[in-house]
Amino acid sequence: MARLTVESPLGPLTLTSTAGVLTALDWRTAGAASDNDAVLDEAARQLRQYFDGQRATFDLPMSPAGTPFQKRVWAAMLEIPCGRTATYGDLARQVDSAPRAVGGACGRNPLPIVIPCHRVVAGTGKGGYSGFGGLTTKDWLLDLERRLVLVPTP
Structure with missing residues (x-):
């Protein structure tokens, strides 16, 4: 390690x-x-x-430890475009589960930012965030992504 x-x-x-x-x-x-x-x-x-606003996605070999269900949710999060959000309900339908279970998988994401759990929100538009700073950090990340000036990444 x-x-x-x-x-x-x-x-x-x-x-x-x-x-x-x-x-x-x-x-x-x-x-x-x-x-x-x-x-x-x-x-x-x-x-x-x-x-720095020069990258919207990550291209890294990764192997986050989790249950098969958590890994399905994390894979679904990777499909949410930078600067966009999806609801817990959206992801629940995608992985054939319940919104609360999706929220639990989001909270156990071992690779926040890289696997963008901050892009998952409640139907009301917010939801929680287990990263340092809670919703303030989630909002900061979403604002950063909305301002990104995308350039080709090497």
Whole structure:
């Protein structure tokens, strides 16, 4: 297991990789830097691009730990376009489940931002957010994405 902490406008984010794949992104925790981990270096580069408004999606090898149901929900979240939102009900219909179960899977997402759980909202337009800062962070991420000036990513 390798770790790398990167600075972001939201505070430090600690990335974890195992066996060449990204496995976690933790809010506001500091971890010792690992020696030359290509996946972590690339994840840090892509996160910087995202926060600089130059990247709308992530292209990283990842393997988040979760149940088969959680992984279906996370895959559905990856299909929500940058700057857009979907409701818990929308995703529940897509994965043949209930909105509350989708909300639980969102809250257990080990790769927030990369797997965009912030793009999932309640039918009323908000919903919760388990990331550091709660709804303030969720709103900040959605505002960032709405302002993105998309340029081709390498």
